[in-house]
Amino acid sequence: MPRVAIDVLLKRELLDPQGRATERALPDLGFDGVRDVRIGKHLELEVDAEGEDLAARVEAMCAGFLTNPVVEAYRWRVIAEDERADAAA
């Protein structure tokens, strides 16, 4: 079954307070030169579908349940096992 990664952020025209707070804290921690920090959700899941059926189901889940399309934007992709964010290092 293909594994899908979904990234969700607040729409770009909206203030992201968590990102802004992180951006302001970084210089005090010794990390300069970091800009435009946005923080949202990352989801990974396996879906029992392929091709256009997979795309239709992922889009329906994202639009109907996993994200709030009024204020959030998302992007998804199929990932390989070694591209999991929790793949063993």
Place this chain on the structure above:
Amino acid sequence: MPRVAIDVLLKRELLDPQGRATERALPDLGFDGVRDVRIGKHLELEVDAEGEDLAARVEAMCAGFLTNPVVEAYRWRVIAEDERADAAA
């Protein structure tokens, strides 16, 4: 300045209650055949660095501030402007 996307999940051997709850809710919403749901953080930021310097700075930020290496795993990549999760549709 390169834009970096960072995905953070709980380590695979740890229970992810948010992912589990989402997985259980999906069939009632009409979405069958979805398994192994994991939910974490997605960050995007611009870093004023390139090559090995960029990698070293992103790794230092992830390990020292943006994630909790005790319980979380992460993966990062450089993304193009049109790969932003909040790119205009």
